[in-house]
Amino acid sequence: MISAEPYLKTQRVAQALGVSVSTIKRWVDSGMIQAARTVGKHRLIPFSEALRLAREQGFPEANLVMLSGLASRPGEREAGFGSPVDVLERMLRDGRRTEARSFLHAYFHSGAGAVGLADDLIRPVMERIGHGWMAGSLDVYQEHEATETVTSALRELVTRHGPGRPDGPLALGAATEGDPYVLPGLLGELVLLELGWRVRNLGINLPLRSLAVATLKHRPKLIFISAGYIRDEDQFVKEYRSFHESAAAVGAAVIVGGQGLGPALRSRLLFAGHGDRMAHLAEFARRFSPLAESPTLGDAGL
Numbered sequence: 001m002i003s004a005e006p007y008l009k010t011q012r013v014a015q016a017l018g019v020s021v022s023t024i025k026r027w028v029d030s031g032m033i034q035a036a037r038t039v040g041k042h043r044l045i046p047f048s049e050a051l052r053l054a055r056e057q058g059f060p061e062a063n064l065v066m067l068s069g070l071a072s073r074p075g076e077r078e079a080g081f082g083s084p085v086d087v088l089e090r091m092l093r094d095g096r097r098t099e100a101r102s103f104l105h106a107y108f109h110s111g112a113g114a115v116g117l118a119d120d121l122i123r124p125v126m127e128r129i130g131h132g133w134m135a136g137s138l139d140v141y142q143e144h145e146a147t148e149t150v151t152s153a154l155r156e157l158v159t160r161h162g163p164g165r166p167d168g169p170l171a172l173g174a175a176t177e178g179d180p181y182v183l184p185g186l187l188g189e190l191v192l193l194e195l196g197w198r199v200r201n202l203g204i205n206l207p208l209r210s211l212a213v214a215t216l217k218h219r220p221k222l223i224f225i226s227a228g229y230i231r232d233e234d235q236f237v238k239e240y241r242s243f244h245e246s247a248a249a250v251g252a253a254v255i256v257g258g259q260g261l262g263p264a265l266r267s268r269l270l271f272a273g274h275g276d277r278m279a280h281l282a283e284f285a286r287r288f289s290p291l292a293e294s295p296t297l298g299d300a301g302l
């Protein structure tokens, strides 16, 4: 091959642009995009061609960034560029913070939304980062930097989204005392904002007795608790029981989730729902939202 330019698989271009693989194939076959063929007759699209077409067709900036993310490691182009999880993991491992933030924005806007961003991208990438640290292929500073980068991208997405619908129901969210995990709370916030809720994310390390005070004050319709780390399960259960009375007093539905919530602990708690993924939070919120019947939501394609 004469050109040193990256070549992309049709599936990757489709993912980046948020269209189907068959659409990309049609564009190639109709000559809208020039492509090479592998020995096995698979279409390979030069990065510049994909970018040209995306620009001409008026795809948003976010999709262009996704494409650029796919092409951003020249050394690895022969083997393909991997999935979005591979791409983001590499960016975070390398400390390419600006690129990683753009990539997260692009992924969010490319149709994945908050649930896809949480369950299909950030969670598996952070799992790999955690494994890398445990296996000694990553230093602890890289794990911290990765978390910082993802945190700042999520804060930007939350801020850009705005405060939620003025008539939206209110949700409170928190991670409990001793729990340092920031990402699940931010992701929960983004998921609910996207569904039209107003959200008060009270952050990490919040004692349940204080969450109870906030509950009585703000009278939310939903409370989501992320239990990423629980130091003392017995203590947690005791405090949770008392908190739950406050939630029940104002008629708030409580959903808990997170890595610290194993089956044994679950069976000791009272809640309206629990979940392992942000998709579960979204489903739960839909059921408890008066907006569920709203035509505006339907129009938004949620």
Ligand code: B12
Pocket: 118, 119, 122, 123, 126, 127, 128, 129, 130, 131, 134, 143, 147, 178, 179, 180, 181, 182, 183, 184, 185, 187, 188, 224, 225, 226, 227, 228, 229, 255, 256, 257, 258, 259, 260, 274, 275, 276, 277, 278, 280, 281
């Ligand atoms: C980053 C990180 C840290 C950072 C956190 C920084 C920060 N500001 O957030 C720091 C360095 C503080 C940290 C500390 C520790 N960590 Co740590 N950490 C991680 C790491 C790499 C990523 C966590 C993360 O943010 N993931 C991304 C989020 C989005 O994923 P998630 O939490 O799973 O959330 C998903 C679901 O659980 C669910 N969900 C979450 N909340 C909710 C809530 C509701 C309502 C619903 C429906 C769903 C839901 O949806 C999310 C999206 O799918 C993980 C690796 C891993 N496998 O996850 C280890 C990991 C979680 N840590 C681990 C450990 C052991 C620790 C420490 C005990 C280490 C130590 N010896 O000190 C401490 C404990 C915390 C403390 N109190 O000090 C273990 C936990 C093992 C276990 N289950 O017991 C892991 C799995 C690493 C490992 N393989 O050993 N950690």
